Amino acid sequence: MLNVMPKPLKSQAVESIRNAIIQGVLKNDEMITEKLVKEKFGISRTPFREAIQLLEAQGWVYTVPYTGTYVKPITMTDIDEVFEMRSIIESSIVRFLQERKISIDELKLVMKNMEDRMEDFSDYEFMQEDQAFHYKLYELTNNKRLISVYNQVSDMMLRIGVNVLYKKERRLEVIKEHNDIVKGLENGTGDKEIITHLEKTKKTFISVYENMK
Amino acid sequence: MLNVMPKPLKSQAVESIRNAIIQGVLKNDEMITEKLVKEKFGISRTPFREAIQLLEAQGWVYTVPYTGTYVKPITMTDIDEVFEMRSIIESSIVRFLQERKISIDELKLVMKNMEDRMEDFSDYEFMQEDQAFHYKLYELTNNKRLISVYNQVSDMMLRIGVNVLYKKERRLEVIKEHNDIVKGLENGTGDKEIITHLEKTKKTFISVYENMK
Numbered sequence: 001m002l003n004v005m006p007k008p009l010k011s012q013a014v015e016s017i018r019n020a021i022i023q024g025v026l027k028n029d030e031m032i033t034e035k036l037v038k039e040k041f042g043i044s045r046t047p048f049r050e051a052i053q054l055l056e057a058q059g060w061v062y063t064v065p066y067t068g069t070y071v072k073p074i075t076m077t078d079i080d081e082v083f084e085m086r087s088i089i090e091s092s093i094v095r096f097l098q099e100r101k102i103s104i105d106e107l108k109l110v111m112k113n114m115e116d117r118m119e120d121f122s123d124y125e126f127m128q129e130d131q132a133f134h135y136k137l138y139e140l141t142n143n144k145r146l147i148s149v150y151n152q153v154s155d156m157m158l159r160i161g162v163n164v165l166y167k168k169e170r171r172l173e174v175i176k177e178h179n180d181i182v183k184g185l186e187n188g189t190g191d192k193e194i195i196t197h198l199e200k201t202k203k204t205f206i207s208v209y210e211n212m213k
Numbered sequence: 214m215l216n217v218m219p220k221p222l223k224s225q226a227v228e229s230i231r232n233a234i235i236q237g238v239l240k241n242d243e244m245i246t247e248k249l250v251k252e253k254f255g256i257s258r259t260p261f262r263e264a265i266q267l268l269e270a271q272g273w274v275y276t277v278p279y280t281g282t283y284v285k286p287i288t289m290t291d292i293d294e295v296f297e298m299r300s301i302i303e304s305s306i307v308r309f310l311q312e313r314k315i316s317i318d319e320l321k322l323v324m325k326n327m328e329d330r331m332e333d334f335s336d337y338e339f340m341q342e343d344q345a346f347h348y349k350l351y352e353l354t355n356n357k358r359l360i361s362v363y364n365q366v367s368d369m370m371l372r373i374g375v376n377v378l379y380k381k382e383r384r385l386e387v388i389k390e391h392n393d394i395v396k397g398l399e400n401g402t403g404d405k406e407i408i409t410h411l412e413k414t415k416k417t418f419i420s421v422y423e424n425m426k
Contacts, residue, residue, distance in 0.1 A: 146301065
Protein backbone atom coordinates (compact mmCIF):
# COMPACT_ATOMS: atom_id res chain seq x y z
CA MET A 1 0.00 0.00 0.00
CA LEU A 2 1.34 3.42 -0.90
CA ASN A 3 1.61 5.96 1.85
CA VAL A 4 -0.25 8.94 0.42
CA MET A 5 -0.66 10.94 3.63
CA PRO A 6 1.13 14.26 3.20
CA LYS A 7 3.47 15.18 6.05
CA PRO A 8 1.98 17.74 8.45
CA LEU A 9 3.17 21.29 7.74
CA LYS A 10 4.86 21.52 11.10
CA SER A 11 7.02 18.44 10.43
CA GLN A 12 7.92 19.78 7.00
CA ALA A 13 8.93 23.07 8.59
CA VAL A 14 11.03 21.36 11.28
CA GLU A 15 12.78 19.26 8.65
CA SER A 16 13.50 22.16 6.30
CA ILE A 17 14.95 24.37 9.01
CA ARG A 18 16.96 21.55 10.59
CA ASN A 19 18.44 20.52 7.24
CA ALA A 20 19.35 24.13 6.51
CA ILE A 21 21.20 24.26 9.83
CA ILE A 22 22.93 20.88 9.29
CA GLN A 23 24.03 21.87 5.79
CA GLY A 24 25.19 25.28 6.88
CA VAL A 25 22.66 27.21 4.76
CA LEU A 26 21.62 28.83 8.03
CA LYS A 27 24.80 29.82 9.88
CA ASN A 28 25.64 29.93 13.59
CA ASP A 29 23.89 32.82 15.35
CA GLU A 30 22.07 33.78 12.15
CA MET A 31 18.62 35.22 12.83
CA ILE A 32 15.73 33.07 11.59
CA THR A 33 12.79 35.26 10.66
CA GLU A 34 9.32 34.36 9.39
CA LYS A 35 10.11 36.31 6.24
CA LEU A 36 13.35 34.42 5.55
CA VAL A 37 11.76 31.03 6.14
CA LYS A 38 8.79 31.93 3.97
CA GLU A 39 11.06 33.01 1.13
CA LYS A 40 13.47 30.06 1.39
CA PHE A 41 11.09 27.21 2.14
CA GLY A 42 7.57 28.53 1.53
CA ILE A 43 6.63 27.96 5.17
CA SER A 44 3.92 30.17 6.62
CA ARG A 45 3.46 31.76 10.01
CA THR A 46 1.72 29.06 12.10
CA PRO A 47 3.87 26.05 11.15
CA PHE A 48 6.95 28.29 11.43
CA ARG A 49 6.09 29.19 15.02
CA GLU A 50 5.27 25.61 15.96
CA ALA A 51 8.49 24.39 14.36
CA ILE A 52 10.61 26.97 16.20
CA GLN A 53 9.15 25.88 19.55
CA LEU A 54 10.15 22.29 18.88
CA LEU A 55 13.58 23.17 17.48
CA GLU A 56 14.26 25.25 20.57
CA ALA A 57 13.31 22.34 22.85
CA GLN A 58 15.67 20.13 20.81
CA GLY A 59 18.52 22.62 21.14
CA TRP A 60 18.82 23.73 17.50
CA VAL A 61 17.89 27.38 17.99
CA TYR A 62 17.66 29.90 20.80
CA THR A 63 15.33 32.84 21.28
CA VAL A 64 16.12 36.25 22.70
CA PRO A 65 12.89 37.77 24.06
CA TYR A 66 11.55 40.72 22.01
CA THR A 67 14.42 40.28 19.56
CA GLY A 68 14.30 37.07 17.59
CA THR A 69 15.31 33.45 17.08
CA TYR A 70 18.83 32.43 16.12
CA VAL A 71 20.80 29.33 15.08
CA LYS A 72 22.41 27.90 18.20
CA PRO A 73 26.14 27.37 17.65
CA ILE A 74 27.78 24.10 18.58
CA THR A 75 30.05 24.48 21.59
CA MET A 76 33.10 22.53 22.70
CA THR A 77 30.91 21.20 25.53
CA ASP A 78 28.51 19.75 22.93
CA ILE A 79 31.39 17.96 21.22
CA ASP A 80 32.77 16.67 24.53
CA GLU A 81 29.39 15.44 25.70
CA VAL A 82 28.40 13.73 22.48
CA PHE A 83 31.68 11.86 22.14
CA GLU A 84 31.79 10.91 25.81
CA MET A 85 28.23 9.65 25.63
CA ARG A 86 28.94 7.69 22.45
CA SER A 87 32.08 6.22 23.95
CA ILE A 88 30.18 5.08 27.06
CA ILE A 89 27.24 3.64 25.17
CA GLU A 90 28.91 2.22 22.06
CA SER A 91 31.70 0.40 23.93
CA SER A 92 29.04 -1.25 26.04
CA ILE A 93 26.97 -2.14 22.96
CA VAL A 94 30.02 -3.76 21.38
CA ARG A 95 30.64 -5.73 24.60
CA PHE A 96 26.97 -6.81 24.54
CA LEU A 97 27.25 -8.00 20.91
CA GLN A 98 30.48 -9.85 21.73
CA GLU A 99 29.05 -11.60 24.80
CA ARG A 100 25.86 -12.68 23.04
CA LYS A 101 27.84 -13.71 19.93
CA ILE A 102 25.36 -11.82 17.76
CA SER A 103 26.01 -12.17 14.00
CA ILE A 104 27.81 -9.14 12.56
CA ASP A 105 27.38 -10.08 8.89
CA GLU A 106 25.33 -6.95 8.26
CA LEU A 107 28.09 -4.83 9.73
CA LYS A 108 30.54 -6.41 7.32
CA LEU A 109 28.24 -5.54 4.42
CA VAL A 110 28.30 -1.88 5.47
CA MET A 111 32.11 -2.02 5.50
CA LYS A 112 32.26 -3.68 2.09
CA ASN A 113 30.13 -0.92 0.60
CA MET A 114 32.27 1.72 2.32
CA GLU A 115 35.48 0.26 0.91
CA ASP A 116 34.17 -0.46 -2.58
CA ARG A 117 32.77 3.01 -3.08
CA MET A 118 35.30 5.02 -1.10
CA GLU A 119 36.59 6.88 -4.16
CA ASP A 120 33.14 7.76 -5.52
CA PHE A 121 31.64 9.10 -2.32
CA SER A 122 31.25 12.81 -1.78
CA ASP A 123 32.30 13.99 1.68
CA TYR A 124 28.67 14.03 2.71
CA GLU A 125 28.06 10.51 1.41
CA PHE A 126 31.16 9.17 3.13
CA MET A 127 30.00 10.68 6.38
CA GLN A 128 26.59 9.09 5.97
CA GLU A 129 28.25 5.74 5.36
CA ASP A 130 30.30 6.22 8.52
CA GLN A 131 27.05 6.89 10.38
CA ALA A 132 25.51 3.79 8.81
CA PHE A 133 28.28 1.72 10.40
CA HIS A 134 27.65 3.08 13.90
CA TYR A 135 23.89 2.95 13.43
CA LYS A 136 24.21 -0.75 12.56
CA LEU A 137 25.87 -1.40 15.93
CA TYR A 138 22.82 0.00 17.70
CA GLU A 139 20.49 -1.84 15.34
CA LEU A 140 22.17 -5.20 15.99
CA THR A 141 21.09 -4.92 19.65
CA ASN A 142 17.52 -5.10 18.30
CA ASN A 143 16.49 -2.71 21.09
CA LYS A 144 14.23 0.09 19.80
CA ARG A 145 14.95 2.31 22.79
CA LEU A 146 18.70 2.16 22.26
CA ILE A 147 18.25 2.86 18.56
CA SER A 148 16.31 6.00 19.42
CA VAL A 149 19.26 7.15 21.54
CA TYR A 150 21.41 6.99 18.42
CA ASN A 151 19.00 9.22 16.55
CA GLN A 152 19.47 11.86 19.19
CA VAL A 153 23.19 12.17 18.56
CA SER A 154 23.31 11.57 14.81
CA ASP A 155 21.96 14.97 13.75
CA MET A 156 24.59 16.78 15.74
CA MET A 157 27.30 14.54 14.32
CA LEU A 158 26.12 15.41 10.81
CA ARG A 159 26.08 19.07 11.63
CA ILE A 160 29.63 19.20 12.96
CA GLY A 161 31.05 16.88 10.37
CA VAL A 162 29.34 17.97 7.21
CA ASN A 163 31.72 20.42 5.66
CA VAL A 164 35.27 19.46 6.07
CA LEU A 165 35.57 16.31 8.02
CA TYR A 166 35.97 13.47 5.62
CA LYS A 167 39.06 14.56 3.81
CA LYS A 168 40.55 11.74 1.76
CA GLU A 169 43.35 11.15 4.32
CA ARG A 170 40.85 10.53 7.10
CA ARG A 171 38.83 8.12 4.93
CA LEU A 172 41.53 5.46 4.91
CA GLU A 173 41.97 5.80 8.66
CA VAL A 174 38.22 5.49 9.27
CA ILE A 175 38.08 2.34 7.17
CA LYS A 176 41.03 0.84 9.03
CA GLU A 177 39.55 1.72 12.44
CA HIS A 178 36.16 0.30 11.47
CA ASN A 179 37.79 -2.91 10.30
CA ASP A 180 39.63 -3.11 13.63
CA ILE A 181 36.26 -2.87 15.38
CA VAL A 182 34.85 -5.65 13.18
CA LYS A 183 37.85 -7.88 13.93
CA GLY A 184 37.61 -6.93 17.61
CA LEU A 185 33.96 -7.97 17.66
CA GLU A 186 35.14 -11.40 16.64
CA ASN A 187 37.97 -11.75 19.14
CA GLY A 188 36.52 -9.86 22.09
CA THR A 189 38.46 -6.58 21.90
CA GLY A 190 35.92 -4.51 19.96
CA ASP A 191 34.98 -2.41 22.99
CA LYS A 192 38.56 -1.12 23.24
CA GLU A 193 38.80 -0.55 19.48
CA ILE A 194 35.66 1.57 19.33
CA ILE A 195 36.90 3.80 22.16
CA THR A 196 40.14 4.37 20.20
CA HIS A 197 38.16 5.11 17.02
CA LEU A 198 35.87 7.61 18.76
CA GLU A 199 38.85 9.35 20.37
CA LYS A 200 40.52 9.77 16.99
CA THR A 201 37.30 10.96 15.39
CA LYS A 202 36.80 13.46 18.20
CA LYS A 203 40.31 14.82 17.64
CA THR A 204 39.55 15.35 13.95
CA PHE A 205 36.26 17.03 14.85
CA ILE A 206 37.99 19.38 17.26
CA SER A 207 40.72 20.37 14.84
CA VAL A 208 38.06 21.09 12.21
CA TYR A 209 36.00 23.00 14.75
CA GLU A 210 38.97 25.12 15.84
CA ASN A 211 39.68 26.00 12.20
CA MET A 212 36.08 27.05 11.60
CA LYS A 213 36.27 29.88 14.14
CA MET B 214 13.94 35.75 41.67
CA LEU B 215 10.63 33.92 41.91
CA ASN B 216 9.46 32.09 38.84
CA VAL B 217 5.93 33.38 38.40
CA MET B 218 5.33 32.21 34.81
CA PRO B 219 2.38 29.78 34.81
CA LYS B 220 2.97 26.49 32.98
CA PRO B 221 1.43 26.40 29.49
CA LEU B 222 -1.94 24.60 29.40
CA LYS B 223 -0.55 21.93 27.10
CA SER B 224 2.24 21.00 29.53
CA GLN B 225 -0.24 20.92 32.39
CA ALA B 226 -2.46 18.60 30.36
CA VAL B 227 0.45 16.31 29.45
CA GLU B 228 1.52 16.13 33.08
CA SER B 229 -1.97 15.42 34.42
CA ILE B 230 -2.68 12.63 31.95
CA ARG B 231 0.77 11.08 32.32
CA ASN B 232 0.55 11.08 36.12
CA ALA B 233 -2.90 9.50 35.94
CA ILE B 234 -1.44 6.71 33.78
CA ILE B 235 1.62 6.25 36.02
CA GLN B 236 -0.53 6.10 39.14
CA GLY B 237 -3.03 3.75 37.57
CA VAL B 238 -5.97 6.20 37.76
CA LEU B 239 -6.26 5.67 34.01
CA LYS B 240 -6.02 1.92 33.35
CA ASN B 241 -4.51 -0.03 30.47
CA ASP B 242 -6.62 0.22 27.31
CA GLU B 243 -9.02 2.65 29.02
CA MET B 244 -10.48 5.19 26.61
CA ILE B 245 -9.43 8.79 27.23
CA THR B 246 -12.16 11.18 26.13
CA GLU B 247 -12.31 14.97 26.13
CA LYS B 248 -15.26 14.73 28.51
CA LEU B 249 -13.41 12.51 31.02
CA VAL B 250 -10.31 14.69 30.98
CA LYS B 251 -12.37 17.84 31.37
CA GLU B 252 -14.21 16.37 34.36
CA LYS B 253 -11.14 14.89 36.03
CA PHE B 254 -8.55 17.57 35.39
CA GLY B 255 -10.45 20.60 34.09
CA ILE B 256 -8.56 20.47 30.80
CA SER B 257 -10.32 21.90 27.77
CA ARG B 258 -10.44 20.80 24.16
CA THR B 259 -7.38 22.43 22.56
CA PRO B 260 -4.77 21.60 25.21
CA PHE B 261 -6.30 18.11 25.43
CA ARG B 262 -5.77 17.51 21.72
CA GLU B 263 -2.25 18.91 21.77
CA ALA B 264 -1.36 16.81 24.80
CA ILE B 265 -2.71 13.62 23.23
CA GLN B 266 -0.54 14.18 20.13
CA LEU B 267 2.57 14.45 22.27
CA LEU B 268 1.65 11.53 24.54
CA GLU B 269 1.10 9.38 21.48
CA ALA B 270 4.53 10.30 20.10
CA GLN B 271 6.03 9.41 23.49
CA GLY B 272 4.26 6.03 23.54
CA TRP B 273 1.83 6.61 26.42
CA VAL B 274 -1.40 6.32 24.44
CA TYR B 275 -2.60 4.97 21.11
CA THR B 276 -5.35 6.15 18.82
CA VAL B 277 -7.76 4.05 16.79
CA PRO B 278 -9.01 6.16 13.86
CA TYR B 279 -12.66 7.23 14.12
CA THR B 280 -12.88 5.50 17.51
CA GLY B 281 -10.79 7.10 20.22
CA THR B 282 -7.59 7.31 22.23
CA TYR B 283 -6.61 4.67 24.77
CA VAL B 284 -3.96 4.05 27.45
CA LYS B 285 -1.20 1.98 25.89
CA PRO B 286 -0.46 -1.10 28.00
CA ILE B 287 3.09 -2.00 28.92
CA THR B 288 4.27 -5.12 27.13
CA MET B 289 6.88 -7.71 28.06
CA THR B 290 8.94 -6.30 25.18
CA ASP B 291 8.90 -2.89 26.89
CA ILE B 292 10.20 -4.44 30.11
CA ASP B 293 12.88 -6.43 28.25
CA GLU B 294 14.04 -3.41 26.28
CA VAL B 295 14.15 -1.01 29.19
CA PHE B 296 16.14 -3.35 31.42
CA GLU B 297 18.50 -4.39 28.63
CA MET B 298 19.11 -0.76 27.75
CA ARG B 299 19.69 0.16 31.38
CA SER B 300 22.04 -2.77 31.85
CA ILE B 301 24.08 -1.75 28.79
CA ILE B 302 24.25 1.93 29.69
CA GLU B 303 24.47 1.82 33.49
CA SER B 304 27.23 -0.82 33.61
CA SER B 305 29.24 1.36 31.27
CA ILE B 306 28.53 4.48 33.35
CA VAL B 307 29.75 2.67 36.47
CA ARG B 308 32.91 1.60 34.59
CA PHE B 309 33.40 5.23 33.53
CA LEU B 310 33.04 6.49 37.13
CA GLN B 311 35.48 3.81 38.33
CA GLU B 312 38.11 4.59 35.71
CA ARG B 313 37.96 8.34 36.26
CA LYS B 314 37.88 7.83 40.03
CA ILE B 315 34.99 10.28 40.30
CA SER B 316 33.86 11.00 43.89
CA ILE B 317 30.77 9.01 44.87
CA ASP B 318 30.09 10.84 48.13
CA GLU B 319 26.72 12.04 46.82
CA LEU B 320 25.74 8.47 46.01
CA LYS B 321 26.53 7.48 49.57
CA LEU B 322 24.27 10.27 50.83
CA VAL B 323 21.39 8.87 48.77
CA MET B 324 22.03 5.45 50.33
CA LYS B 325 22.17 6.87 53.83
CA ASN B 326 18.79 8.52 53.36
CA MET B 327 17.35 5.31 51.90
CA GLU B 328 18.54 3.25 54.87
CA ASP B 329 17.61 5.78 57.56
CA ARG B 330 14.08 6.27 56.30
CA MET B 331 13.39 2.76 54.99
CA GLU B 332 10.64 2.08 57.53
CA ASP B 333 8.87 5.41 57.03
CA PHE B 334 8.75 5.36 53.23
CA SER B 335 5.54 4.51 51.41
CA ASP B 336 6.01 2.11 48.48
CA TYR B 337 5.93 5.05 46.12
CA GLU B 338 8.50 7.00 48.12
CA PHE B 339 10.82 4.00 48.35
CA MET B 340 10.61 3.58 44.60
CA GLN B 341 11.43 7.24 44.09
CA GLU B 342 14.44 6.85 46.38
CA ASP B 343 15.56 3.84 44.33
CA GLN B 344 15.28 6.00 41.22
CA ALA B 345 17.24 8.76 42.94
CA PHE B 346 20.12 6.30 43.36
CA HIS B 347 20.23 5.38 39.67
CA TYR B 348 19.69 8.97 38.61
CA LYS B 349 22.70 9.97 40.69
CA LEU B 350 24.88 7.54 38.69
CA TYR B 351 23.94 9.36 35.47
CA GLU B 352 24.35 12.73 37.16
CA LEU B 353 27.87 11.92 38.38
CA THR B 354 28.96 11.63 34.72
CA ASN B 355 28.13 15.35 34.49
CA ASN B 356 26.96 14.72 30.91
CA LYS B 357 23.62 16.44 30.18
CA ARG B 358 22.90 14.19 27.21
CA LEU B 359 23.31 11.01 29.22
CA ILE B 360 21.11 12.43 31.98
CA SER B 361 18.36 13.06 29.44
CA VAL B 362 18.56 9.37 28.44
CA TYR B 363 17.72 8.49 32.03
CA ASN B 364 14.65 10.67 31.95
CA GLN B 365 13.36 8.66 29.01
CA VAL B 366 13.30 5.39 30.95
CA SER B 367 12.36 6.67 34.40
CA ASP B 368 8.68 7.30 33.68
CA MET B 369 8.17 3.77 32.45
CA MET B 370 9.99 2.37 35.47
CA LEU B 371 7.64 4.34 37.74
CA ARG B 372 4.63 3.13 35.83
CA ILE B 373 5.52 -0.55 36.09
CA GLY B 374 6.74 -0.40 39.63
CA VAL B 375 4.27 1.88 41.30
CA ASN B 376 1.73 -0.41 42.86
CA VAL B 377 3.21 -3.56 44.20
CA LEU B 378 6.90 -3.55 43.66
CA TYR B 379 8.55 -2.37 46.79
CA LYS B 380 7.24 -4.88 49.27
CA LYS B 381 9.19 -4.76 52.52
CA GLU B 382 11.12 -7.97 51.64
CA ARG B 383 12.48 -6.44 48.47
CA ARG B 384 13.51 -3.23 50.26
CA LEU B 385 16.24 -4.95 52.23
CA GLU B 386 17.52 -6.66 49.08
CA VAL B 387 17.55 -3.37 47.15
CA ILE B 388 19.53 -1.70 49.91
CA LYS B 389 22.03 -4.56 49.98
CA GLU B 390 22.43 -4.55 46.18
CA HIS B 391 22.88 -0.78 46.11
CA ASN B 392 25.52 -1.01 48.82
CA ASP B 393 27.28 -3.69 46.77
CA ILE B 394 27.35 -1.27 43.84
CA VAL B 395 28.78 1.48 46.05
CA LYS B 396 31.49 -0.88 47.34
CA GLY B 397 32.08 -2.12 43.79
CA LEU B 398 32.57 1.46 42.60
CA GLU B 399 35.43 1.68 45.07
CA ASN B 400 37.11 -1.62 44.21
CA GLY B 401 36.43 -1.77 40.47
CA THR B 402 33.62 -4.35 40.35
CA GLY B 403 30.62 -1.99 40.31
CA ASP B 404 29.84 -2.73 36.66
CA LYS B 405 29.25 -6.40 37.48
CA GLU B 406 27.23 -5.53 40.60
CA ILE B 407 24.86 -3.23 38.76
CA ILE B 408 24.13 -5.88 36.13
CA THR B 409 23.25 -8.33 38.93
CA HIS B 410 21.02 -5.72 40.60
CA LEU B 411 19.17 -4.90 37.39
CA GLU B 412 18.63 -8.60 36.65
CA LYS B 413 17.10 -9.14 40.07
CA THR B 414 14.96 -6.02 39.77
CA LYS B 415 13.77 -7.16 36.35
CA LYS B 416 12.75 -10.54 37.80
CA THR B 417 10.69 -8.80 40.48
CA PHE B 418 9.10 -6.58 37.86
CA ILE B 419 8.17 -9.55 35.72
CA SER B 420 6.63 -11.51 38.57
CA VAL B 421 4.59 -8.45 39.52
CA TYR B 422 3.63 -7.92 35.89
CA GLU B 423 2.51 -11.53 35.48
CA ASN B 424 0.35 -11.25 38.60
CA MET B 425 -1.30 -8.06 37.34
CA LYS B 426 -2.81 -9.83 34.35
